Amino acid sequence: MLTGPARALFMDEISTGLDSSSTFQIVKYVSQLVHVMNDTVMISLLQPPPETYNLFDDIILLSEGYMVYHGPRGNILEFFESAGFRCPERKGVADFLQEVTSKKDQQQYWYLDQEQYRYVPVLEFAEHYKSFHVGQQMLEELKIPFEKSKTHPAALTTSKYGQSSWESFKAVMSREQLLMKRNSFIYIFKVSQLIILGLMAMTVFLRTEMPHGQISDGAKFFGALTFSLITILFNGFAELQLTIKILPTFYKQRDFLFSPPWTFGLANIILKVPVSFVEAGVWVVLTYYVMGFAPSAGRFFRQFLAFFATH
Incomplete structure (x- = not known):
């Protein structure tokens, strides 16, 4: 699966049927591949263990069809704290991210005692991300036009079929x-x-x-x-x-x-x-x-x- 000249890999639920140790070893190898080969890999996981979660450079949090967060792993807790939610010290970050957008489990992470808790829907998180400094930086980067001269010849197809x-x-x-x-x-x-x-x-x-x-x-x-x-x-x-x-x-x-x-x-x-x-x-x-x-x-x-x- 990891052979060939591909510069971008997309992996969906690679931990299905695997124990946490095997998942950690696979993600660790992929992480080393990314850093050595300067590749891009996107992996979707459900409830990864903390040691596996810490191997990722960036996190994309999706919920109810919205992108709640996309940015460095180190800033995601800061983002939710700015919205009024804090991850407990002994709580796994991955579990926290899955529960903080849930209406059933969200209230337990509210830490602003001076303010009354109210349910924050996913759409509001997505709007808050746009005003967060990571989201603003992302928008600024997207505003810069892409230089077509840097496009790889294989990036765009010029024929109906992939080969002769x-x-x-x-x-x-x-x-x-x-x-x-x-x-x-x-x-x-x-x-x-x-x-x-x-x-x-x-x-x-x-x-x-x-x-x-x-x-x-x-x-x-x-x-x-x-x-x-x-x-x-x-x-x-x-x-x-x-x-x-x-x-x-x-x-x-x-x-x-x-x-x-x-x-x-x-x-x-x-x-x-x-x-x-x-x-x-x-x-x-x-x-x-x-x-x-x-x-x-x-x-x-x-x-x-x-x-x-x-x-």
């Missing part, structure tokens, strides 16, 4: 090859099934039992061709379920501009052509001469091409 069509095609091709390897059992089973059905068909339409020379004899050959055609046709339907299962992924990647849609279709055509070639070849080689079809190479290859196109 050729690179996208190679990536999709590699993925489809991997999926075919994972589903290799299906293709092995299909070929084995064709061999078994071919042996059965040869016993039914054996050439010694297939008289020819009369028009009426053509019905048996027509039946053999029909059976072969249906077998090849339905043998190819086995991949239809696999195609339907990956359609949601295809539509998602298409909508998010992962790669041009044609790369998916072209990659599947290129990879499935050899499969169709092998399966049609297995059937024709096994059954053509045994069933008593015309012993002509031209007719043999024409039947092979017909079954190949059908598959």
